[in-house]
Each structure stands twice: as structure tokens, then as C-alpha cells.
Amino acid sequence: MNSGDRDVDTEPGRRAAGPDPDGAGRALAELPPGARGRVVTVTDDGSSRTARRLRDLGFTPGTVVEVVRRAPLRDPVVFRVKDYDLCLRRAQAACVRVVEVGP
Amino acid sequence: MTTSCHDVAGGGEVTAGQPRFALVGSPNAGKTSVFNGLTGLNAKTGNYPGVTVARFVGVCRTGGDSCLIEDLPGTYSLEAISPDEQITVDVLDGRLDGVDRPDALLLVADATTLRRSLPFVAQVLARSLPTCLVITFTDELARRQGTLDTDALGEALGVPVLAVVGHRGRGVAQLRDRLAEWASWPTPVLAPPTDPDEVDAWAESVLEFAGYRAPERHRVTQRVDAVLLHPLWGTLVFFAVMMLFFQTVFTLAAPLQGAVESAFGELSRLVSAHVGNSWLSGLLGDALIGGVGAVMVFVPQIMLLFLLLALLEGVGYMSRAAFLMDRVMARVGLEGRAFVALLSSFACAIPGIMATRTLPSARDRLATMMAAPLITCSARLPVYVLLIGLLVDPSYRVGPFGAQGLVMFGLYVLGAVSAMLAAWAFKKLGDHRGALLPFHMELPPYRLPSPRSVLVMTWSSARAFLRKCTTVIAATSVLLWLLLNLPLHPAAELRAAGVDTTDRTAVSAYQADHSYAAGLGHLAAPVFSPLGFDWRINVGVLSAQSARETFVATLGQVSAAQDPENPARALRTMTYPDGPHAGERIFTAPTIAALLVYFAYALQCMATVAVLRRETGTWRWPAIAFTYLTGLAWVMAYLARTLTAWLGG
Numbered sequence: 001m002n003s004g005d006r007d008v009d010t011e012p013g014r015r016a017a018g019p020d021p022d023g024a025g026r027a028l029a030e031l032p033p034g035a036r037g038r039v040v041t042v043t044d045d046g047s048s049r050t051a052r053r054l055r056d057l058g059f060t061p062g063t064v065v066e067v068v069r070r071a072p073l074r075d076p077v078v079f080r081v082k083d084y085d086l087c088l089r090r091a092q093a094a095c096v097r098v099v100e101v102g103p
Numbered sequence: 104m105t106t107s108c109h110d111v112a113g114g115g116e117v118t119a120g121q122p123r124f125a126l127v128g129s130p131n132a133g134k135t136s137v138f139n140g141l142t143g144l145n146a147k148t149g150n151y152p153g154v155t156v157a158r159f160v161g162v163c164r165t166g167g168d169s170c171l172i173e174d175l176p177g178t179y180s181l182e183a184i185s186p187d188e189q190i191t192v193d194v195l196d197g198r199l200d201g202v203d204r205p206d207a208l209l210l211v212a213d214a215t216t217l218r219r220s221l222p223f224v225a226q227v228l229a230r231s232l233p234t235c236l237v238i239t240f241t242d243e244l245a246r247r248q249g250t251l252d253t254d255a256l257g258e259a260l261g262v263p264v265l266a267v268v269g270h271r272g273r274g275v276a277q278l279r280d281r282l283a284e285w286a287s288w289p290t291p292v293l294a295p296p297t298d299p300d301e302v303d304a305w306a307e308s309v310l311e312f313a314g315y316r317a318p319e320r321h322r323v324t325q326r327v328d329a330v331l332l333h334p335l336w337g338t339l340v341f342f343a344v345m346m347l348f349f350q351t352v353f354t355l356a357a358p359l360q361g362a363v364e365s366a367f368g369e370l371s372r373l374v375s376a377h378v379g380n381s382w383l384s385g386l387l388g389d390a391l392i393g394g395v396g397a398v399m400v401f402v403p404q405i406m407l408l409f410l411l412l413a414l415l416e417g418v419g420y421m422s423r424a425a426f427l428m429d430r431v432m433a434r435v436g437l438e439g440r441a442f443v444a445l446l447s448s449f450a451c452a453i454p455g456i457m458a459t460r461t462l463p464s465a466r467d468r469l470a471t472m473m474a475a476p477l478i479t480c481s482a483r484l485p486v487y488v489l490l491i492g493l494l495v496d497p498s499y500r501v502g503p504f505g506a507q508g509l510v511m512f513g514l515y516v517l518g519a520v521s522a523m524l525a526a527w528a529f530k531k532l533g534d535h536r537g538a539l540l541p542f543h544m545e546l547p548p549y550r551l552p553s554p555r556s557v558l559v560m561t562w563s564s565a566r567a568f569l570r571k572c573t574t575v576i577a578a579t580s581v582l583l584w585l586l587l588n589l590p591l592h593p594a595a596e597l598r599a600a601g602v603d604t605t606d607r608t609a610v611s612a613y614q615a616d617h618s619y620a621a622g623l624g625h626l627a628a629p630v631f632s633p634l635g636f637d638w639r640i641n642v643g644v645l646s647a648q649s650a651r652e653t654f655v656a657t658l659g660q661v662s663a664a665q666d667p668e669n670p671a672r673a674l675r676t677m678t679y680p681d682g683p684h685a686g687e688r689i690f691t692a693p694t695i696a697a698l699l700v701y702f703a704y705a706l707q708c709m710a711t712v713a714v715l716r717r718e719t720g721t722w723r724w725p726a727i728a729f730t731y732l733t734g735l736a737w738v739m740a741y742l743a744r745t746l747t748a749w750l751g752g
Contacts, residue, residue, distance in 0.1 A: 049184050056180035057543055058219040060303050072334035073430040076439070078546060082219040083317040085324075085546040087426050087439070092542065 025097035028065060029077065029090040036066045037098025045095050058082035059096045122170045122285060123203065124163075125194060127227055128211030129220060130177035131547045133239035136269030136556055137211055138174040141278065165283040173205065181226045185462065195230050207233040207285045209278075214244040214251055214266070215318045215548075221306035224260070225295035233288045234262050235281055241266040242273075243548070247318035256313035261291035270553035321548040328546075331423055341427050344420070346504075346512060348411055354505070359403035367396030386584060394580025394656035395573065401485040401652070406565045408481055412450055413560035417552025421446065422544055429542070435527035438462070438542040441471045445522060448478035449515075450564060452711045455480075456718055466530065472718060473728055474526035476706050479518040481568070482651040486702050487514055489655050493675055494695045517703055575709075579653045580660070583646055586620035587660060615661065634701065634740050635694035637679060644698075647707045654702070692751055697744035704736035 025040035039061050042051045058081040059065065068078040068085060076089045128134040142161025159174040175194055176187035183189040190199065197204030210227050212220040217238075228234060238253055257264035263281060267274035281288075296305050331337050371388045378384035415421055421443065429439035440462055448455030455475040459468045479487075491510050499506040592614060597604050602613045615621065623645065624638025631641050639661045647654035662673040677689045706712065706729050715725040 049182070052182050053180065053184055053543070055299055056182065056222065060222075060299065062303065069328070069332055071332070071426055071430055072338055075433070076426065076429050076542070078332070078426070082216065084216040084219055085548075087422075087429075087544045087546055089429070089433075089438075089542050 025099050027094040028059075028067075028079070028096035028098050029093040031067045031098070031100065033067050033069050033077075036064055036101050038101050039063045039065060040097045040099055043095050043097060045092065050092060050095055054092065054096060057086060058084075064101060065096070065098060121168075122206045122282075124170060124172050124207050124209055124282065124285070125205035126172060126174045126209045126211060127191065127195070128177060129179045129213075129216075129223060131545050132177065132211045132213045132216075132220070133269050134174060134177060134211045136553070137209070137237055137239065137267055137275075137278075138172060139556065139559055140267070140269045140272055140275040141172050141282075163279065163282065165279050168283060170282055172209075180223060181230075195227070195232070205232065207235070207288065209237050210234050211237045211239060214238050214241045215247070215249065217251065217315060218306065218310065218317060221309060222297075222302045225297050225302055225305065228260070228262065228291055228295055229297050231290070231294070233285055233290065235278075235285075235288060236260065236262055236264045237278065238264060238266045239269060242268050242271070243550075244318050247321060248316070249318035250314055250316045252314040256309070256315075259309045259312040260295070261289055261293070263288050270556050324548040327549055328423070331420075332426065337423075337427055341424060344415075344424075345515075348415075351407070351411065354508070356404040356407050360400050363402060364396070364400050367392060367399065371396070382588075385588065386581065389660060390581045390584030391577060393659055394584070395577050398485060398576050398652045398656055399569075401488070401655075402565065402568065404484060404488070405481045405568050406561055408484070409450055409564040410557065410561045413557045414552065416560075417550070417557055419547050419549045422546050425544060426546065431523070435470075435523050436530035437467055437471060437526055439544055440542065441467060441526070444471050445475060445478055445519075445526075448475045448480060448522075451480050451482070451567075452476045452478065452708065453714050456711070456714050459718070469719070469724065470526045470529040472715060472724070473529045473731075474522040476708070476711055476728065476732060477518050477522035477525055477704065479515045479703070480651075480708075482708065483514075483518075483702055485652045485655045486647070487511055487699065489658065490695050490699050490702075493690050494692060494699075514699060514703055517700075521704065575650050576653055576656060579646055579649050580656045583620065583642070583653075583657055584660060586623065586642075587615050587618045589619050592617060630737075634697045634737070635691065635744055636698070637689050639677070639689065640694070640698065644701070644707075647702075649707075649709050651702060651707045693744045693748040696747040697740040700743035701736045701740040704732055704739050706732040 024043075026037070028037055028039075031037055039059050041061060042054050042059055044051045063081060066080040068080050070077050071087075074090070076087050077093055078085055078087050079093070080086075126134050126138055138159065138161065141163040161172050161174075162169050163172050173194075175191040178188040178191050180188075181192050181195070183192045193199040194202055194205065195208075208227065208230075210224060212224060224236065236257070238251070238256070241251065241253075244251060253264045253266050265274060265278055265281060267278055269275065296302050331340055371392045374388040374392060375384045378387060415424075424446065425439040425442045428442045432438055432442045441459070444455050444458035444462070446455075447458045452475045455478065456472050459471045459475070462468045462471060488511075491507050495506045495510055497505070497507055501509055594604050597610060597613060600613065602609050604610060620642045621638050624641040627641040627645060628638060631644065636644065639658070642661065643654045643657040646657045658674060662677065674690065679685050679687055679689060712725045712729060715728055716722055719725070
């Protein structure tokens with residue numbers, strides 16, 4: 001594995017991954033392209049600025065986010081949130097906790 | 104370069120009483136086209152005091168009066184995470200030394216992303232400066248079946264709201280009228296909430312009041328992205344676009360270059376015909392007109408390069424390219440924004456280095472800055488064109504592509520790969536502390552850029568190049584001419600050396616071979632002779648230390664001294680007059696290959712060194728960059744020479 005992947009694995013946001021262990025939703029990064037999720041909360045990845053910026057970009061609780069597509073090699077990912085397309089890395093997208101909603 | 108221009112508020116139009124407006128908005132909101140619409144082409148560029156964030160200030164005529172408009176760096180939030188976002192916050196709060204707090208704000212928001220922008224609008228309104236909300240892309244909103252009542256929006260927010268379609272000039276006149284009466288703009292009766300828990304509900308109620316219906320998805324964008332961002336097709340298209348880009352730059356500019364070349368040739372002939380004094384005519388004709396002309400020939404090519412970059416940017420392909428390349432950047436420890444900075448370096452390392460300010464991590468910034476000079480900038484283009492012209496026959500083709508274009512493409516790839524490796528090395532050498540800051544990038548819908556905005560971008564870049572031609576390059580060219588023509592050799596000395604004094608070519612060749620420049624070139628011989636450079640090339644390489652393009656002017660002067668009638672042929676057929684290689688050609692394939700590779704690596708640009716100094720605040724980093732790049736250049740050039748000689752048998 002390359003260094004980029006190692007960095008991702010050390011992200012605290014990643015540790016909480018898994019199918020909704022504590023009722024705080026799943027990590028947005030786990031949803032496949034085409035799926036939609038409603039934002040439950042935005043967690044920190046060690047820097048409070050990340051959560052703050054994700055909220056400024058439109059990932060506020062209650063907002064529905066759609067996974068549009070993944071880049072070659074699966075990272076980064078394009079999301080549609082608040083009527084626009086935004087590209088995030090999976091590591092940051094993991095900070096956004098969602099519950100999946102139907103189309 | 105624009106970076107050396109400090110008279111930000113200059114232009115002689117500034118009076119103490121002029122109201123000052125600041126343009127605030129998120130990236131992609133159309134701030135720049137509103138700015139250009141209001142100020143025309145009279146913008147001054149400079150830097151904020153103490154930091155190197157580019158500052159744009161322009162004068163806007165409002166009826167009989169005028170006002171100053173300042174285009175602040177784009178941001179999604181007033182909680183800054185990068186140095187240039189911090190500037191916007193500091194200017195709004197009047198906390199930046201040397202920059203007064205603006206009298207009023209023009210807040211620019213994209214109608215198609217209004218739902219996202221309203222919380223930012225709330226943050227800005229909370230600064231309680233007189234504010235006018237400028238809504239852009241209303242035409243696109245209507246085309247995509249969205250609706251917005253701007254008057255109702257103004258009513259809901261309590262501030263003036265105006266729709267402006269900047270790139271079409273619609274609404275600009277009304278905005279000018281509004282600027283004149285800024286002192287009487289209404290202010291919100293009740294400040295909007297900025298608490299994250301309340302702001303969403305507030306935004307929804309405002310949108311409902313304003314009859315907002317979000318635009319439908321842009322079908323064209325969806326369909327085009329399905330191909331351009333496809334894992335396989337997208338990657339293939341990316342390489343095809345890059346390939347086509349360089350092929351176009353190479354082939355389309357050729358006839359225009361011919362025209363510029365003959366114009367300067369004509370000018371030079373006029374000077375020699377009408378100026379009696381041979382010294383003065385040489386200085387004017389060969390040094391000034393010839394030297395500057397040799398570089399000016401590349402204006403069409405460089406304008407074409409900037410034009411294509413502006414088109415790719417305007418259409419929206421640049422962010423797609425950054426999206427596709429982000430994973431590759433992650434391998435060297437950087438992020439997609441670093442890729443955008445490195446992409447700008449294809450035009451010039453200076454905007455590339457300045458673009459690293461969007462990187463919040465200091466370590467990322469340094470790694471990107473150390474890599475940026477390796478990206479093939481437009482200043483290398485003239486040198487590459489000249490040398491490839493000597494190396495490869497223009498009629499030679501490989502499949503559908505011209506061989507010259509392929510070599511050029513190869514050099515671009517070499518620069519890009521080397522830059523990535525350098526970034527990786529500098530990232531590795533650095534420490535790994537410090538939190539990763541979020542990487543995010545908007546993918547705006549594909550748009551047809553207005554011809555005006557593309558031309559403005561192209562022209563402002565070309566102007567910087569022309570300024571360099573008329574200052575640094577002209578001065579270096581004149582200095583070189585003097586070095587090549589001094590000291591004077593009396594006719595007796597020429598006759599004693601066996602030179603036919605009636606043969607002008609032989610005289611000027613002797614003069615050049617025994618000039619100060621030759622002495623300088625010979626002095627550098629121990630360093631450069633392993634690379635196969637003779638003293639003429641040494642002089643060219645040394646003169647290119649100030650700016651790479653000067654190499655072309657120098658070789659032009661050197662070859663003109665050998666054969667004033669046909670400098671290009673002189674260069675091709677130039678041979679060593681004496682020494683162990685006497686009679687052999689100077690520009691052999693291994694020597695040209697070594698030269699090309701030397702220019703690919705060496706940091707031969709004083710402007711870049713100066714910008715590195717200013718960006719890092721110390722001489723340490725420019726010194727490191729200069730040393731490692733020059734050392735690398737020599738080693739790689741030696742390898743290229745050895746390899747080419749071995750391949751050539």
C-alpha cells in the first residue's frame with residue numbers, strides 16, 4: 001500500500017466506520033454512487049476546522065446528499081449537496097454521518 | 104511580472120474621498136466577471152502588505168464620480184482555513200495593516216447555488232457594513248427551470264439585491280447607479296442568525312419568501328461528466344486533451360510567428376539602412392530590435408497557450424482535471440489543489456507559486472513551491488521550439504503527430520513527472536505533524552465562457568510577457584551585445600590574425616570569438632564542457648539565468664555575428680573554429696538533448712527566485728531550490744547527453 005492509503009487509515013473519522021454502531025449514522029464515504037443519505041451529524045477528524053468547513057459547504061444536519069460518482073481509483077468522490085456538485089476525499093467524507101434514504 | 108508592481112491604488116485617479124467597495128463571494132460565484140464589468144481593463148494588481156496574496160483594485164466610474172473596487176479572495180466561509188481566506192476576513196474586519204476597512208460591500212452569490220450561499224450571506228451581513236447582494240447566473244437559473252424573485256429576496260434580507268449577468272454585461276449599468284448611492288443603502292432591520300443550528304431554517308424561509316426554485320440538474324454537464332469523469336474514458340480523454348493542447352500550440356502559431364519574425368526583420372533592415380554609425384545601428388538593430396524581436400516571435404505561441412488555458416478554465420475542465428489527478432497527487436502526499444497550482448505553473452511558475460496560498464498546510468505549500476519551477480513554463484517554450492527545430496526535421500511524423508510536437512510533449516511530461524517526484528521528496532523530508540486540512544473542490548456546470556473574459560485573461564498574461572520583453576530581456580540583450588562586440592579589435596590585429604578585413608562575416612566572427620563574452624564563456628567551460636557546450640552556448644546559458652527566453656536572443660546575436668544574412672542556418676551549421684573539435688558541428692544531437700534537459704531542470708528565472716523569497720519569507724528556500732535544481736540540471740543533462748550519444752551510435 002502506498003503512503004496515501006496509510007494516511008487515510010489513520011484518520012480518526014475512519015475508525016468509527018461500520019454499519020451504524022451507535023445510532024450516529026454511517027459514514028457518507030461508504031455509500032455507493034447513486035445512493036442518497038440524510039446528514040445526521042458532522043464529526044471531527046482531529047481538526048475542528050474540517051467539521052466547520054464541511055458545514056459551510058452545505059453538509060448540515062437534515063440535508064440530503066447524493067453520491068454522484070467516484071474518481072478512478074475510487075477517490076475522491078463527487079457529491080451533490082444543496083443543488084451543486086462538490087468533490088471531497090473519502091477521508092473527509094467519512095466525517096459526515098448519514099442515514100440512507102430512498103431515491 | 105505583475106508581482107513586482109506595488110502601486111496598487113495607483114493610476115493617478117485616487118482621491119481621498121473616493122468610496123471603497125469590496126467584492127466578496129465564494130469561488131466560482133462570478134466575482135471576477137462582475138469586477139471586470141465594473142472596472143473594465145483598468146485593474147491594478149499587487150499584493151497585500153506583508154503577505155503575498157494577490158490584490159486586485161480597479162476604478163469604477165459611477166456617473167460623474169468614481170469609486171474603488173477591490174476584488175477580495177474567494178471564500179466559502181468567514182472562518183478562514185487558508186492564508187488567502189484569512190485576508191478576506193481581515194479586510195472585512197479592518198484588521199489588515201495598510202488596508203482600510205471598505206466603506207461598503209458587494210456580496211456576489213450564484214443564483215444556482217443560492218441554498219448553499221445563504222449561510223455565507225448571513226455571516227457577511229453580520230459584519231454590519233452597508234451591503235448590496237449581487238446575484239449572478241440568473242440566466243442559467245432560468246434556463247434550468249429555476250425561479251427567483253430578486254426584489255422579494257431583497258425584502259427578506261433587508262439589503263439591496265441586484266441581478267447581474269457579468270459576462271454579458273447585463274445589470275452592470277444598474278449596479279453602477281446603485282454604487283453611487285451606497286450611503287443610503289438599506290441595512291437589515293434584524294441581523295440574520297449565524298448560529299449553525301438556526302441558519303438552515305432561516306435560509307429556507309428566505310428562499311421560500313423569494314419564490315426560489317432550485318435549478319434542475321444541468322443535463323449537458325451530467326452527460327459530459329459521464330464520459331469525462333469515467334474511470335477509463337475520462338483518463339483517456341484527459342491525456343488526449345493534454346496532447347491536443349500542445350499540438351495546437353505548436354502548429355497553429357507557426358504562421359503568426361512567421362509574420363512577427365518578418366516584421367522585426369524589416370524593422371532591423373530599416374535601422375541598418377538609415378543609421379549611419381555602424382556601432383549605433385548594431386546596438387539598435389542587432390541588440391535591441393534583434394534581441395527583443397527574437398523573443399517577441401513567441402508572443403503568438405504564448406498567447407495561444409494562455410488562451411487555451413483560459414478556455415479550459417472557463418469551460419470548467421480544469422476542476423475535472425484536478426478531480427482526475429487528485430489520487431495521483433495523494434501518492435506524493437499532496438492534494439488536488441496542489442495540482443491546480445502546478446497546472447498554473449504551465450503558464451508561469453510565479454502564478455503557480457502564488458496559487459499555493461490556497462494550501463492550508465505549510466509543508467504542502469513548501470513541497471509544491473519547490474516542485475513548481477520544474478513544470479514547463481511558457482518561458483521555456485521559445486527555448487524548446489528553437490532547440491527542437493535544430494534537433495528534429497519538421498516534416499518527420501510519427502503516425503498522425505508531428506515528431507517536433509511529440510518531443511515537446513515528452514519534455515512537458517518530463518517536467519511534470521520530475522515536479523511530482525520533487526514534491527514527493529520534499530514532502531518526505533518534511534515532518535508529518537500537523538492536521539490534514541479538508542480538501543474540497545466545486546465542480547461547476549460546464550459553461551461557455553464569454554469571449555470577453557477569455558480575452559481579458561489572455562491579454563493580461565500576454566501583457567506580463569511583453570513587459571518582461573521590454574525590460575529584463577531588452578537590458579540583458581543590450582548588455583550581451585556590448586560583451587560580444589567589446590573590446591574593439593583594430594584592423595591591423597585582424598590582418599595579423601589572417602582575417603580578410605573586407606569580408607564582413609569573417610570580421611564579425613573574429614570579433615565575437617575574441618570578445619569579453621567569449622572570455623566569460625571560456626571561463627565557464629570547465630563546468631559545461633562535459634555537457635558538450637561550447638563558449639557560445641555557455642554565454643547563452645549564463646544570460647538565460649535572468650530569464651530563460653534570453654537564451655534565444657543570445658543565440659540569435661551569436662549566430663547573426665557568424666552569418667548576418669541567415670542566422671538560423673548559421674546556428675545549424677555552426678562549427679568549432681579551433682581546438683580539439685575544430686570543424687565539428689557545435690549543435691550535435693547529444694548537445695541539443697543535454698541543453699533541452701538542462702533547461703527542463705535549471706532554475707533560470709530571477710522572478711521565480713524573488714517570489715520564492717517573498718512567499719517563504721527567508722532566503723533559505725530560494726537558495727535550496729536554486730542549488731538543487733541547478734545541480735539536478737547538470738546531472739540530468741549529462742545523462743541525456745550520454746544516452747543520446749549512445750543511441751546515436
